[in-house]
Amino acid sequence: MSNKIYSELPIRRSDVPVIEFRGVSKTYMTGTHALEDVNIKINSGEFVFVVGSSGAGKSTFMKLIMREEKANTGIITVNGYNLTRMPRRQIPMLRRTMGIVFQDFRLIPTMNVFQNVAFAMHVVGASNRDIRREVSKALSKVGLGDKARSMPRELSGGEQQRVGLARALVNSPDLIIADEPTGNVDPNMSYEIVSLLTEINKRGTTILMVTHDHNLVRDFKHRVIMLDSGRIVADNAAGGVAE
Amino acid sequence: MKMRSVKYLVGEGFSNTWVNRLMTLASVGVLVACMVVIGLALLISENVNKAIGNLEQQNVIMVYMKDYNWALYSDKEQTETNEPAEGEEQPDKNGIRSTDYVIHNDDEAKAFCAEIEKIANVEKAEYVSSETGLETVKKNMLKGQEEYFTFLNDDYGNPLSSAAKVTMTDMSLFDDTIKKIEKLDAVDTIQSQGDLADKITAIKRGITVAGFWIIAILMVISLVIVSNTIRVTMYNRKLEISIMKAVGATNAFVRIPFVVEGMLIGIISAIISEGLLYFCYRVATETISATLGTTDIVKYGDVAIYLLLIFLGIGVVAGILGSVIMIGKYLRKEGSEFAAI
Numbered sequence: 001m002s003n004k005i006y007s008e009l010p011i012r013r014s015d016v017p018v019i020e021f022r023g024v025s026k027t028y029m030t031g032t033h034a035l036e037d038v039n040i041k042i043n044s045g046e047f048v049f050v051v052g053s054s055g056a057g058k059s060t061f062m063k064l065i066m067r068e069e070k071a072n073t074g075i076i077t078v079n080g081y082n083l084t085r086m087p088r089r090q091i092p093m094l095r096r097t098m099g100i101v102f103q104d105f106r107l108i109p110t111m112n113v114f115q116n117v118a119f120a121m122h123v124v125g126a127s128n129r130d131i132r133r134e135v136s137k138a139l140s141k142v143g144l145g146d147k148a149r150s151m152p153r154e155l156s157g158g159e160q161q162r163v164g165l166a167r168a169l170v171n172s173p174d175l176i177i178a179d180e181p182t183g184n185v186d187p188n189m190s191y192e193i194v195s196l197l198t199e200i201n202k203r204g205t206t207i208l209m210v211t212h213d214h215n216l217v218r219d220f221k222h223r224v225i226m227l228d229s230g231r232i233v234a235d236n237a238a239g240g241v242a243e
Numbered sequence: 244m245k246m247r248s249v250k251y252l253v254g255e256g257f258s259n260t261w262v263n264r265l266m267t268l269a270s271v272g273v274l275v276a277c278m279v280v281i282g283l284a285l286l287i288s289e290n291v292n293k294a295i296g297n298l299e300q301q302n303v304i305m306v307y308m309k310d311y312n313w314a315l316y317s318d319k320e321q322t323e324t325n326e327p328a329e330g331e332e333q334p335d336k337n338g339i340r341s342t343d344y345v346i347h348n349d350d351e352a353k354a355f356c357a358e359i360e361k362i363a364n365v366e367k368a369e370y371v372s373s374e375t376g377l378e379t380v381k382k383n384m385l386k387g388q389e390e391y392f393t394f395l396n397d398d399y400g401n402p403l404s405s406a407a408k409v410t411m412t413d414m415s416l417f418d419d420t421i422k423k424i425e426k427l428d429a430v431d432t433i434q435s436q437g438d439l440a441d442k443i444t445a446i447k448r449g450i451t452v453a454g455f456w457i458i459a460i461l462m463v464i465s466l467v468i469v470s471n472t473i474r475v476t477m478y479n480r481k482l483e484i485s486i487m488k489a490v491g492a493t494n495a496f497v498r499i500p501f502v503v504e505g506m507l508i509g510i511i512s513a514i515i516s517e518g519l520l521y522f523c524y525r526v527a528t529e530t531i532s533a534t535l536g537t538t539d540i541v542k543y544g545d546v547a548i549y550l551l552l553i554f555l556g557i558g559v560v561a562g563i564l565g566s567v568i569m570i571g572k573y574l575r576k577e578g579s580e581f582a583a584i
Binding site: 106 | 259263486
């Protein structure tokens, strides 16, 4: 990992909320109450772990941020977008302001590493020159500069997840959302990935990471939000108790 | 959308066609099968129409004119041949005056033919002189029995009037056209086969209706099969679509490569179908010609360009419609919903 590359990036940290939930509730058509009256603020430059048991509402929390789901009540603001009143056609614009890392990597199997990362830049209409430069940079950041021509099936789980991370980074987003990024990799690689996310966070990017891994939460001292039965039951930024 | 994005997406469509070559092959195979069947149906219908067209051409009507022979041999009451008044025309040796008939010479007969040709739906009115008519009769009907009919060679032996041999453009308007011709002054009688005309019209109508439905049904079947093939393709690539959406791709951005791919599959299928149909049709026509000894078959070259255009139309429409309809379903899905498809 090259800290030199990170030192070139500007550090951004402020009290401006990147994500804000105000009285948010979500009930699915099936009648399941996934979230109830959630109020939370995540400021620019923070690193936040979201923890909780299965069915606690973590996935719904993330889906609402990505606008994969819509809240029934309350107001959600992400990167300046009011998600409550957002028309469908604006959803792609919202997603371009964030990088998303998935548990199952979600790499396109027919594209090589370079193409998978470049794809996120093609979406925003970047020029080929910019794509070549930025993709190479992003791959170097995650330590895969020499794997650009490899196909996803030729990589280990950890390497695939790093490609996913490079894809999330390549458009220099203000916010990275990582949905259990260590769920499918071995413990050593888990530490490497969270270290990498921490390095990225140090340069000012807000990180929101869902995890089940208590060791990671314990070892990396970041803000922790705990969800249970759709409610925030603990938030160490607010004194470690539910708001 | 930026021009470079469009270029990238079109390129992606081309590259996806190759990358997913197994599905491309399956789609092309299905489309080619449908197109070849549609092409065969069109060729059969074209050949039947040609055969009927030939039959129509043979169903000519003869319009006999009121000429000298008509005046001489017709059963109508002859005008009284009393002594003519002063200045009045003298009847000839057969007691016929020039006012007794309408067509006096070849020029008038030809002018009459031209008049018939002006009637709507008359394709051609060909002048047949009484002499030519007699020759035809002799050739067709009296072969081997000429000696019994030597009287026909006498000066007044020819009982036939001059005639106009009329062919029509559309046999379904047969009765109306006959009525219009009958109204002309110089017409004596009209010989026609009205029954045959009715039958031809009925067969032609039947073939047109049957052909339309067969082709329409085949086209619908093609669309359904192509849509299903695309559905399988989409299913296999739902991961790709979900990733595209997650990184902020607009619906158009996701759709364009699939549409390009659909179009390309349509074009490839059209070209293969054209070649395959040409080969099959050649073999079939050669066999038919050799077995039945007929050469009156529609040449592939005459319809090749129309068939190619039809195939391209079907291919491109099926490809684009299939892609647009099927991808629409996936574009409405979000994130984990893809897993549930």
